[in-house]
Amino acid sequence: MSEAKQPEAGAPLEAPEFAVANFGAMSSGTEVVLVANKLVPMVTAAGLNGVAATAVAILHLSPQSAKELALLLTGVVADYEALYGPLRSPFIDERQKK
Structure with missing residues (x-):
């Protein structure tokens, strides 16, 4: 993973942005994992058939x-x-x- 360069004073931060509909969380006792999800339409041969959550980011935290x-x-x-x-x-x- 490359190191992010530091922005100049007064400059906007440059980092990925994600639209998030919901979160999932789990813990092993030594690590907490947050999964950020967005909702996507489900399309079948019969047409639009509901929505599903798909992960857009996974955060590992102490x-x-x-x-x-x-x-x-x-x-x-x-x-x-x-x-x-x-x-x-x-x-x-x-x-x-x-």
Whole structure:
């Protein structure tokens, strides 16, 4: 893997960007793996037949980095909800019941 060159001060970052619909996560105890997915249409001989998730990026994190990411995202979401109100989805609702 090549080393990314550092941008000049004030220059935009140059890195791949991904549209992500959902995430999968798994852990071995020493590593956390996040799989970023996008949704793609499924086409068969009969025509359009639903959607499927396909991976666009796989991130390997230490458990410590995963916790730091979780804390960072928790803060970002709290700031968003303070401005715009609570975020809702079936996944969020189910997790908040626990």
